[in-house]
Amino acid sequence: MKVVEIMKKQPRCVAENASVKDAAKLMEEIDCGVLPVLKDSTSSRPIGVITDRDIVLRCVARGENGESLAVRDITTRDTVTCDENCSVADAFERMRTEQVGRLLVTDPRGDLIGIVTMADIIARVPREIWSQLPGAERPQPRNKIAA
Numbered sequence: 001m002k003v004v005e006i007m008k009k010q011p012r013c014v015a016e017n018a019s020v021k022d023a024a025k026l027m028e029e030i031d032c033g034v035l036p037v038l039k040d041s042t043s044s045r046p047i048g049v050i051t052d053r054d055i056v057l058r059c060v061a062r063g064e065n066g067e068s069l070a071v072r073d074i075t076t077r078d079t080v081t082c083d084e085n086c087s088v089a090d091a092f093e094r095m096r097t098e099q100v101g102r103l104l105v106t107d108p109r110g111d112l113i114g115i116v117t118m119a120d121i122i123a124r125v126p127r128e129i130w131s132q133l134p135g136a137e138r139p140q141p142r143n144k145i146a147a
Contacts, residue, residue, distance in 0.1 A: 001087065001088045001125065002084070002085055002086065002087060002088065003082060003084065003086050003087070003088055003091045003103070003105055003114075003116045004084045004085070004105065004113075004114070005088075006088065006116060006120050006121065006124045006125070007084075007105050007113075007114035007115060007116040007120065008114055008115050008116070008117075008120070009113065009114045010113070010114070011035075011036055011112070011114060011115045012026060012030050012032075012035060013035060013036045013037070013038050013046075013112065014026060014035045014036075014037055014038070014050065014071055015037070015038055015039070015040050015041050015043075015071070016037050016038065016039060016040070016047060016048075016070065016071050016072035016075060017040070017070055017071070017072065018070070018071050019066065019067055019068065019069065019070060019071070020050075020055055020059050020064075020066040020067075020069045020070070020071060020073075020074060021066035021067045022071075023035055023050050023055070023071050024052075024055055024066060027052060033051055033052040033053075034049050034050070034051045034052075034102060034115070035049065035050050035051075036048075036049055036079075036104055036112055036115070037049055037050055037071055037072070037075045038112075044111040044112055045106075045110050045111055045112065046079060046081070046104050046106070046112045047075070047077065048075040048076050048077040048078075048079050049075065049076050049079050049104070050071050050074060050075050050076070051076065054074045054075070054076055055074065058073075058074035059074055079104055080094060080095075080098045080100050080103050080104075081103060081104045081105070081106050082094060082103045082104075082105055082106070082116070083105070083106060083107075083108065084105055084106065084107055084108075084113055084114070086105075088121055088125055091103055091116055091121065092118075092121055095118055095121075101117055101118045101119075102115055102116065102117040102118070103115070103116050103117075
């Protein structure tokens with residue numbers, strides 16, 4: 001099974017020059033916690049992501065003004081991606097080893113075409129495939145502890 005079969009297609013994105021407040025409003029509107037960040041509204045290549053966690057830790061907690069702070073100022077740029085032809089097993093392993101819950105999916109040109117999350121894999125992969133996923137039988141503990 002390929003990630004293209006289970007990914008969320010054509011995710012909503014935000015331009016890096018948008019305000020953090022506008023990104024947060026879009027997240028609320030579409031009920032999501034992550035937006036791919038593009039150079040501008042005409043681009044289709046992701047330069048990073050902004051998450052609800054980025055907004056809390058890099059804007060709110062620091063007392064920044066979300067109306068005047070640009071998305072580019074708090075974007076996570078070391079985004080983990082996969083190609084549209086990546087297998088679900090390889091995507092699962094990549095998320096596990098990189099300790100991320102989502103991957104941006106790109107076409108061969110590097111243009112964004114979707115997002116696949118750990119939740120997508122859990123919800124859509126048939127139970128009999130679980131034993132074939134690397135690490136599924138021996139989950140690795142995260143290095144951070146939730147309070």
